[in-house]
Amino acid sequence: MIYELPAYQPVPWQKPKPLVVAARLIIFISSVFAAFAPMSAQSGGTVQEKPIMTKHPFSVEHVRIESTKSFADVRVALEGSVPKLDPTLLKALADRDVERASREKEQGPELSIFQVRDHGALLAIAGKAHNALKYDIGNPVTASLMTRYQLSAALYAPIRVVLYENDAGRGVFEYDQPSTTFGQFGDERVTAVARGLDAALARALLGAAE
Numbered sequence: 001m002i003y004e005l006p007a008y009q010p011v012p013w014q015k016p017k018p019l020v021v022a023a024r025l026i027i028f029i030s031s032v033f034a035a036f037a038p039m040s041a042q043s044g045g046t047v048q049e050k051p052i053m054t055k056h057p058f059s060v061e062h063v064r065i066e067s068t069k070s071f072a073d074v075r076v077a078l079e080g081s082v083p084k085l086d087p088t089l090l091k092a093l094a095d096r097d098v099e100r101a102s103r104e105k106e107q108g109p110e111l112s113i114f115q116v117r118d119h120g121a122l123l124a125i126a127g128k129a130h131n132a133l134k135y136d137i138g139n140p141v142t143a144s145l146m147t148r149y150q151l152s153a154a155l156y157a158p159i160r161v162v163l164y165e166n167d168a169g170r171g172v173f174e175y176d177q178p179s180t181t182f183g184q185f186g187d188e189r190v191t192a193v194a195r196g197l198d199a200a201l202a203r204a205l206l207g208a209a210e
Contacts, residue, residue: 058184061177063202067170067209071131074171075163078208082137085112089140105141110200113137114158131165137204142197146182146190153190156181159201173205 067074089108092100113135120132138158146153161175178201182194 056184059180061180063173063175063177065173065205065209066166067172069171069209070169071163071165071171074173074208075133078135078163078204079113081207082111082113082204083109085114085140093140093144101141101144108141109139111137111139111204119162120164133163135161135163137161137201138197139200142193145193149189150185150187153182153185159197161201161205171209173209175201175205 069077089100089104092104115136117134118132119134120130123130123132136158137160143154143157146157156176156178159175159178161173163171163173166172178197179191179194182197183191185191
């Protein structure tokens with residue numbers, strides 16, 4: 001018995017639709033860009049890294065000094081015993097005037113008032129205007145002895161001190177003990193200087209409160 005194979009019938013070629021061709025082309029181009037994009041970014045140094053935030057707790061010793069004198073008298077006593085900062089000292093430090101810095105360290109005032117802000121006036125918006133002043137008190141030379149080792153220490157230099165009038169009309173100082181705020185950095189070179197600030201600040205504020 002002889003079998004005959006059916007004659008070959010070619011499948012007629014169909015022209016692909018334009019939309020199908022376009023879709024395939026887009027997929028192909030996208031895959032090529034996706035493959036080369038990471039290499040291009042790395043070679044060009046354009047890789048974007050996200051910022052890193054870290055947190056750590058630390059203990060602070062808060063100090064409160066209540067005077068038997070009025071707010072006004074305490075203010076006069078403080079501003080009479082602690083001078084305003086001499087702006088030429090800041091320029092001397094910026095100009096690397098070692099001689100001036102040494103002289104200030106040995107003979108200059110322990111502390112100076114950098115700035116005074118009338119915080120009580122802000123309460124007028126709430127109908128509660130009050131006697132309350134915020135002082136920035138410190139020593140530029142002393143600050144440089146700490147920030148040269150830990151730049152983050154600039155966060156607490158100068159020291160913030162608030163003087164306000166309590167309900168009895170007396171002046172009250174409050175501040176955070178420098179050795180505890182600066183102590184968070186774990187650098188004894190910084191903490192040792194801060195302990196000196198503890199003593200200097202206590203002398204100035206107790207003297208004004210007496």
